[in-house]
Amino acid sequence: xxxxxxxxxxxxxxxxxxxxxxxxxxxxxxxxxxxxxxxxxxxxxxxxxxxxxxxxxxxxxxxxxxxxxxxxxxxxxxxxxxxxxxxxxxxxxxxxxxxxxxxxxxxxxxxxxx
Amino acid sequence: xxxxxxxxxxxxxxxxxxxxxxxxxxxxxxxxxxxxxxxxxxxxxxxxxxxxxxxxxxxxxxxxxxxxxxxxxxxxxxxxxxxxxxxxxxxxxxxxxxxxxxxxxxxxxxxxxxxxxxxxxxxxxxxxxxxxxxxxxxxxxxxxxxxxxxxxxxxxxxxxxxxxxxxxxxxxxxxxxxxxxxxxxxxxxxxxxxxxxxxxxxxxxxxxxxxxxxxxxxxxxxxxxxxxxxxxxxxxxxxxxxxxxxxxxxxxxxxxxxxxxxxxxxxxx
Numbered sequence: 001x002x003x004x005x006x007x008x009x010x011x012x013x014x015x016x017x018x019x020x021x022x023x024x025x026x027x028x029x030x031x032x033x034x035x036x037x038x039x040x041x042x043x044x045x046x047x048x049x050x051x052x053x054x055x056x057x058x059x060x061x062x063x064x065x066x067x068x069x070x071x072x073x074x075x076x077x078x079x080x081x082x083x084x085x086x087x088x089x090x091x092x093x094x095x096x097x098x099x100x101x102x103x104x105x106x107x108x109x110x111x112x113x114x
Numbered sequence: 115x116x117x118x119x120x121x122x123x124x125x126x127x128x129x130x131x132x133x134x135x136x137x138x139x140x141x142x143x144x145x146x147x148x149x150x151x152x153x154x155x156x157x158x159x160x161x162x163x164x165x166x167x168x169x170x171x172x173x174x175x176x177x178x179x180x181x182x183x184x185x186x187x188x189x190x191x192x193x194x195x196x197x198x199x200x201x202x203x204x205x206x207x208x209x210x211x212x213x214x215x216x217x218x219x220x221x222x223x224x225x226x227x228x229x230x231x232x233x234x235x236x237x238x239x240x241x242x243x244x245x246x247x248x249x250x251x252x253x254x255x256x257x258x259x260x261x262x263x264x265x266x267x268x269x270x271x272x273x274x275x276x277x278x279x280x281x282x283x284x285x286x287x288x289x290x291x292x293x294x295x296x297x298x299x300x301x302x303x304x305x306x307x308x309x310x311x312x313x314x315x316x317x318x319x320x321x322x323x324x325x326x327x328x329x330x331x332x333x334x335x336x337x338x339x340x341x342x343x344x345x346x347x348x349x350x351x352x353x354x355x356x357x358x359x360x361x362x363x364x365x366x367x368x369x370x371x372x373x374x375x376x377x378x379x380x381x382x383x
Contacts, residue, residue, distance in 0.1 A: 025311075049315065053177075061243035067328040070345060071309050073180065074236060077243050079169060082177030084311040099240055101117055 025051045025084075030064075032056045032075070035100035043109045046090045055080040062104060066095035069108065086110070118257030119264075120334070121240060125233040126262050127338040129157075130269035131295065132191070132229050136198065136222060138276035139288040143205045145218060153223045157230025164235045165242075178310035185310075187232050188303035192296040194224030196361055199289040199296075203368040206285060212372045289365055297357040298341025304353050305343070318345035 028050055031038045035058060044050050054064050059077040066072075069088075075081040088110045097104025137150050164171070164183070172180045198221035204212030241258065244251045276284050307313040323344035326333050336342035343350060 049311070051311075059243070059247040060249070061239045063240075067323070067344070070305055070343075073309070074172075074239055076169060076172070076239060077246060079172065080177075081172060081180070083309055084178075084315070086315060089317075098121060099117070099243070 027051045035103045037106035040106040063098035065098040068093040115253040115257035118254040119261040122258040122261030126265035129229045129233045134269035134273040142284040153226035156227035160231035161234035181306040181310035185303040185306040188299045191228045192299045194221045195296045197221040297354045300357045316347035
């Protein structure tokens with residue numbers, strides 16, 4: 001009986017470690033073109049962690065930044081970058097491009113039901 | 115031009131605050147200021163290296179290499195500032211410094227070198243993007259020069275304010291100001307680790323964004339100086355408080371050690 005407990009614990013820890021598989025994180029993409037975000041409004045589910053890929057099609061660098069999401073990431077021209085967001089409660093989370101804040105504006109809409 | 119001014123100002127102020135404080139402190143203990151120049155050159159070399167490998171670093175670790183590098187750099191600056199503050203407190207009694215000079219020099223190289231690497235890379239990527247595009251680069255350069263000028267004047271102000279204090283006071287003031295700066299750097303590092311999904315994202319403990327919005331002038335200034343965060347999570351607060359605690363306790367311990375060393379030397383004299 002005694003030897004089974006560690007084996008059981010290893011099995012539980014192993015399952016816990018494996019359960020958040022990489023494929024389980026949904027991926028969303030935002031593109032930058034002419035210092036604008038496409039889409040400028042992205043809807044994502046609440047309570048779920050997502051992987052946001054930002055593709056910069058401009059020649060210039062851009063910094064994806066959001067005070068509400070607490071995220072900032074520099075993406076060079078012609079490159080892409082990944083940012084993890086959430087899980088978040090439902091609401092509106094604006095973001096902007098710090099290098100071109102006049103035009104590069106957008107928001108992430110977190111909703112309970114998509 | 116205005117956005118370039120704000121961006122460059124924010125970046126340069128962060129590094130200038132550390133450089134001007136350390137410059138004033140090293141001056142007051144009679145350490146050769148040439149070490150600061152060497153530290154700045156190390157930082158510029160580091161920035162060149164980082165910029166060279168920026169794309170490879172960004173793509174590494176499943177696309178979160180930039181976050182991991184930034185977090186490591188921030189934790190590195192914090193650690194070096196911590197050791198530098200211990201080194202300074204060890205110098206409170208000029209007759210019996212507690213640590214050898216090389217401890218201070220390495221901490222100086224690490225903190226200023228890494229701080230400059232971090233800020234200069236961001237500025238380089240921002241400006242180099244314009245150089246590759248057909249857009250006019252002149253307004254960016256003018257805005258950047260103005261931003262740098264304002265940041266340098268702020269640095270000079272801090273430097274002279276601390277330098278004008280008496281030796282003991284200037285050491286204590288520098289060390290106390292280094293505490294929220296260092297803890298703030300850790301705070302920023304924690305945010306990068308959350309962004310990279312290496313630390314769990316959490317709901318904020320409180321929200322002061324209606325009081326001091328992060329995008330207001332005061333909010334931006336507070337961020338550049340002390341890494342102001344309007345919506346800290348429990349992990350942020352835990353890391354911040356631990357850093358403050360370790361630094362204050364360390365300084366207290368070093369000052370006790372320095373004092374007992376002094377007593378011994380008096381006893382055996």
